[in-house]
Amino acid sequence: xxxxxxxxxxxxxxxxxxxxxxxxxxxxxxxxxxxxxxxxxxxxxxxxxxxxxxxxxxxxxxxxxxxxxxxxxxxxxxxxxxxxxxxxxxxxxxxxxxxxxxxxxxxxxxxxxxxxxxxxxxxxxxxxxxxxxxxxxxxxxxxxxxxxxxxxxxxxxxxxxxxxxxxxxxxxxxxxxxxxxxxxxxxxxxxxxxxxxxxxxxxxxxx
Amino acid sequence: xxxxxxxxxxxxxxxxxxxxxxxxxxxxxxxxxxxxxxxxxxxxxxxxxxxxxxxxxxxxxxxxxxxxxxxxxxxxxxxxxxxxxxxxxxxxxxxxxxxxxxxxxxxxxxxxxxxxxxxxxxxxxxxxxxxxxxxxxxxxxxxxxxxxxxxxxxxxxxxxxxxxxxxxxxxxxxxxxxxxxxxxxxxxxxxxxxxxxxxxxxxxx
Numbered sequence: 001x002x003x004x005x006x007x008x009x010x011x012x013x014x015x016x017x018x019x020x021x022x023x024x025x026x027x028x029x030x031x032x033x034x035x036x037x038x039x040x041x042x043x044x045x046x047x048x049x050x051x052x053x054x055x056x057x058x059x060x061x062x063x064x065x066x067x068x069x070x071x072x073x074x075x076x077x078x079x080x081x082x083x084x085x086x087x088x089x090x091x092x093x094x095x096x097x098x099x100x101x102x103x104x105x106x107x108x109x110x111x112x113x114x115x116x117x118x119x120x121x122x123x124x125x126x127x128x129x130x131x132x133x134x135x136x137x138x139x140x141x142x143x144x145x146x147x148x149x150x151x152x153x154x155x156x157x158x159x160x161x162x163x164x165x166x167x168x169x170x171x172x173x174x175x176x177x178x179x180x181x182x183x184x185x186x187x188x189x190x191x192x193x194x195x196x197x198x199x200x201x202x203x204x205x206x207x
Numbered sequence: 208x209x210x211x212x213x214x215x216x217x218x219x220x221x222x223x224x225x226x227x228x229x230x231x232x233x234x235x236x237x238x239x240x241x242x243x244x245x246x247x248x249x250x251x252x253x254x255x256x257x258x259x260x261x262x263x264x265x266x267x268x269x270x271x272x273x274x275x276x277x278x279x280x281x282x283x284x285x286x287x288x289x290x291x292x293x294x295x296x297x298x299x300x301x302x303x304x305x306x307x308x309x310x311x312x313x314x315x316x317x318x319x320x321x322x323x324x325x326x327x328x329x330x331x332x333x334x335x336x337x338x339x340x341x342x343x344x345x346x347x348x349x350x351x352x353x354x355x356x357x358x359x360x361x362x363x364x365x366x367x368x369x370x371x372x373x374x375x376x377x378x379x380x381x382x383x384x385x386x387x388x389x390x391x392x393x394x395x396x397x398x399x400x401x402x403x404x405x406x407x408x409x410x411x412x
Contacts, residue, residue: 029230030231030233085289085290085293107335110292111296111331185403188230189395190393201384
């Protein structure tokens with residue numbers, strides 16, 4: 001069987017292509033807005049998020065036959081919160097600067113609706129193998145929006161990417177100025193709004 | 208002291224608005240703003256829950272989790288601060304449940320009008336976020352109380368303003384593809400820009 005025909009591949013690609021957790025399902029926006037002033041923290045956030053999402057999906061899928069139905073939300077929260085503690089301790093130990101920049105938003109992965117949503121909608125009904133691919137796919141679908149937004153904001157707002165200056169000094173001498181608003185709150189709302197608009201236009205052209 | 212608290216309240220309502228500057232609680236903000244009545248109900252519920260959970264989490268953090276907090280029990284070198292996330296979320300979830308039960312018993316009118324929003328609040332990131340910010344900025348007890356309450360007011364103001372704009376927006380003739388999520392984000396951006404005008408207000412005391 002070809003790779004693209006397997007169920008795992010389809011589960012993996014669906015959230016990236018069609019059912020993007022941020023732009024289509026409108027979940028998990030809080031962190032997408034807050035950590036995207038620069039590209040580096042956005043990448044770290046995506047990795048932490050994908051880690052938590054994948055492992056919470058797998059563990060909840062393994063436990064799905066044992067968890068009593070009426071207390072499942074609490075059980076899910078405990079699983080997710082423990083994974084977030086792991087991710088947070090890891091970041092504090094090895095990437096201290098970025099972890100300081102992300103501040104409370106690592107902790108807020110717990111209440112990120114994508115994780116709860118995937119646990120409820122997918123992991124409770126499917127086996128661990130498919131749930132793992134669903135987790136990775138959703139993590140990356142979330143990730144690519146985050147990174148695109150971060151690229152726009154860092155480039156327009158500070159004239160750099162990953163901390164390297166991209167806009168030469170001569171531009172500034174000629175009177176070019178960074179768009180300060182990109183680094184502030186309103187900038188990100190507007191960037192995401194315009195990106196979703198663009199995505200909708202591209203999609204309607206295809207269909 | 209009082210001036211300091213008033214200044215903190217103004218800062219967290221207008222300048223560092225929990226929704227428009229810290230981006231917390233976006234999911235329910237976008238989901239529940241279509242009807243202005245629901246928006247008001249949800250906003251009130253958020254104020255209520257924030258006012259209770261933030262001081263409660265402060266107390267738990269202060270007496271159990273902080274490095275050295277267990278000294279009163281005879282374990283001065285124990286540091287449980289890594290447990291902060293799991294304890295805070297458990298406190299929030301159980302308090303929401305408790306509030307729900309009490310309201311059902313004593314104020315059934317208010318209970319039915321808030322309806323499904325109370326349980327939803329347990330996973331609203333504004334609640335956990337406020338507790339985590341309170342922890343990170345090392346507020347003391349009165350500060351935590353004021354911070355929780357005024358963050359709630361800030362969230363309430365933002366969702367009611369947004370909901371009112373959406374009522375008018377219904378009649379606007381938008382290009383296809385821009386309506387829905389995209390225009391909601393841009394509208395929120397414009398509201399956030401308006402709130403930025405508050406920056407710089409400060410009561411020094």
